[in-house]
Amino acid sequence: MNAQPLRLGALVVSISMVALAAGCQRVGAPAAQAAPPVVATATVEPLGTAGLGLSGTVRARVEAPLAFQVGGRIAARRVDAGQSVQAGQVLFELDPADLEQAVRAAEADVAAAEAALRTAQADLERVRTLAAQGFVSAQATDRAQLAAREAASRRDAAQARLSQVRNGRAYAQLRAPAAGVVTEVTGQPGQVVAAGQPVATLAQAGAREVEVFFPETVTPPATGQARLPDGRMVPLALREAAPMVDTLARTRRARYRADGLPAELPLGSVVSTQFALPGRPAAAAESTSPVGTWRVPVGALDERAEGPRVWRVRDGKLEAVPVRVLRLDDRHAVVAAPLQAGERVVALGTHLLQPGMTVQERAR
Template sequence: MLNLTILLLLAMLMLGGCAQSDVDPLTQKQPPWVKTVALQPDGQPLRVYSGTVRARHEIPLAFQVGGRILARHVDAGQHVTAGQLLFSLDPRDLDQAARAAAAELAATDAALATAASELKRHRQLVARDFISLQALERFELAARDAASRRAAAQAHLAQARNARAYAELRAAQAGVLIEVSGEPGQVISPGEAVAMLAQAGEREIEVFLPDGSQPPATGHVHLANGDAVRLALREVAGAADPVSRSWRARYRVMGMEAGFPLGKVVQVALQDEASETGVLAVPLGALDERSDGARIWRVLEGRAQPVPVEVVALTAEQARIRADLPAGTRIIALGTHLLTPGMPVRAR
């Protein structure tokens, strides 16, 4: 019985030694696995805003003379052609002014004819030495005065006729009436806008930017069909809006004009020069910001090596950086706070 017990103990010891010999001690010292991702060029827009489609030229329409609106021939949203009649004023006072100017011209014509006749007769008397030259000069001046009065009457008549023509407001250019405020019976003054004409042709996107921000130079707007249309900055307001403290910017729509409906609200993605020159996008977990400054890590010959970077901006999921690395370079994406320079790692 004792011998059997001894044999069993020896067999157990031999089996335990074999099990331990099967475990390779090197497996306990293998370098850790690290997840890597490729550096991507930053293709994300710098800022996203809501913009409004506007015409490049928006012309306030107004009468050059005052009066009471007699008729309105158009409605808001209507397409108009060049020369189309839009509004008419009550012309009675203007007609009377034209008749008065015509009567004034007729009176000056008669006065000029009388002065010319008197001058001719007195020149004949001077030739016969019946009157002196001093008397003749008085009639010459009277004839000049009559001619000047006639010229003034002609100008008054031309002004009256022009004013009568101004009683009809016509479209100077083809376009769309985006606003019509004048109504029949309304009394207006000269220059008071009664409509707003969006001239046909080039379209722009109007965006209001926060105070203190630099307007990006380029951008794009997405269409309903998924296409993107490029934008280019044309102008920025010279002063901030006193109420909202925002800055109005106008972006030209490149390569598309009439296809944009006026007044439509669109989502605008604006992108400055920094988004197009060497800025890369990395996951936030790849950014290591310890005491040595911001850096990312890459794997060289099986070891982790830090690369200093410049942080441009941070989003909820990514960091926008500048680094002396080409796009496509694989970097460590997670656990960078645990790495040390030269640490052995295995890239996954």
Template structure:
């Protein structure tokens, strides 16, 4: 038995001392890896309804308060500069003008008396029949009377202006998009009674969802026409009620509707509901001007063992890593950017934590040399 045991041990030792190339292939054998395709992130397109607005929409209001006597216009009516829109009851304004005229007449009479007294006192003063103090008092009284006359004249002019302000006129050519004042209504100074859309350029007002920042440009879809839009302004915050961004877009220079203030033949009348199209920034990946392009890769392809995130690809049958910047992690994809990324590029998609530089690897879908 002892001889048999010794023989078996010797056999086992000799079997372990065979050709190392038979088992050493584990150190040099190509590793089969799964790869994934790099795809560029394209901006999603969103279609929204918009409303045609005038570039300038001005509230029309009286410069004086009073009761509306007449209404000369209706909503949707076209007006030219100077057309009468409303009038106020002028009774109180006329009385104010009459009172200011009477006040002016009284001030003029007082000033005439003061000037006459001053001229008489000047002659007496030259003959030493009047003291210096009395002459100075007469001089000051004349100046005071002149000042009171000037003030009364200014008040009369204000009363005249107020009577003219009782007639509200259109401040420019345009279209009345809203008329709210009614005869008998008492209005305060500055209270809007109409809204005038001035003749001139038209814009498109669009409400964007709160998670979509209004882009800088877009398109107005009008039948078969495509009119370029350029953002002019956007609200400073999301509307609390509608949870939307309000943005205004002007028609781009040279567009076919730019010089048609009423959109005749193009369906661009004020208040018209139109269709718009925009390319929006991908949610969660804000891309500023001149920002690097984003690419979508399998999330498991991102290797973060080193100083920063990196991807691996196969170069001449060996694994090679290159640095990337991660913009966003999705459920099964990652948005990354990097100088070596390109559309259609294949990267190692699984097991990147087991890779080492220059490790021999072969994609699972690539044939082996002995299979070719």
């Protein structure tokens, strides 16, 4: 029997097994050495320790809507939005035709009531004369006295109505109750308005304030600062705060006294405000890091857990950091969190992350 073919076959089988094993190792090697996922990161931007910066609007202390005390058709408008006015200046006028007719009717009622009173008084004098001569009873005298009193009351009522309609005729002119600036005009000539319907808004001259809208989770602080367009800082003192959160905007309105505002700063100007927020977020109370206010990309927020958080990258691994959201816009979020300046957080795709995950950073 020839042994050479058998040896040749065994050699072929051995070579095939070695090649198969090497191929299995090459296929399995990439799975065992898979690179960690790449994440986009951004550096947190400090906004001050436990501070909050918001935009405020310069307002007049008193902003009153103006309205006629009587109804009618507007005959003339003598003011425009943005115009400065003085106390007593005529702003609007109603068509006085109906009011004049009402005055004449009231004057006629007064004349009739006075004539009736004179007649009742004359009857009372005659009855008293006849009663003294014994020609009428005491009951007739009482009736005459009551008639005279009734006529006098009707005369007084007619005179009161006349004074009222005369006042109404004077109300046909809407005058500025104080000096200031007309910030809004809604009434137009030819428009029929009811009594009490606002036709303009007057921002009275004098003290001015800064109006700020806070997130619903923040109680308006008692003090703060406003940065003017020229860089100067003006102290703020809380005067009033809305007791309820706005149901649509989810904010709380607050008014701050700002006695140092320059007179040349127009109403409606936007100023930057800064407030110190006492305390620390409850979610981060156990952390030893100081709680500060930071700006992060809005995509860095992850709300899958019990509260909002961001993912901090340390030594290539992820850590979840609880935060308190102070405000949002279309690009950034301002949060209070135990972060440090220069730290990096994942900026996108936070819904795919898990604690302790190893990642590769790619700065945005």
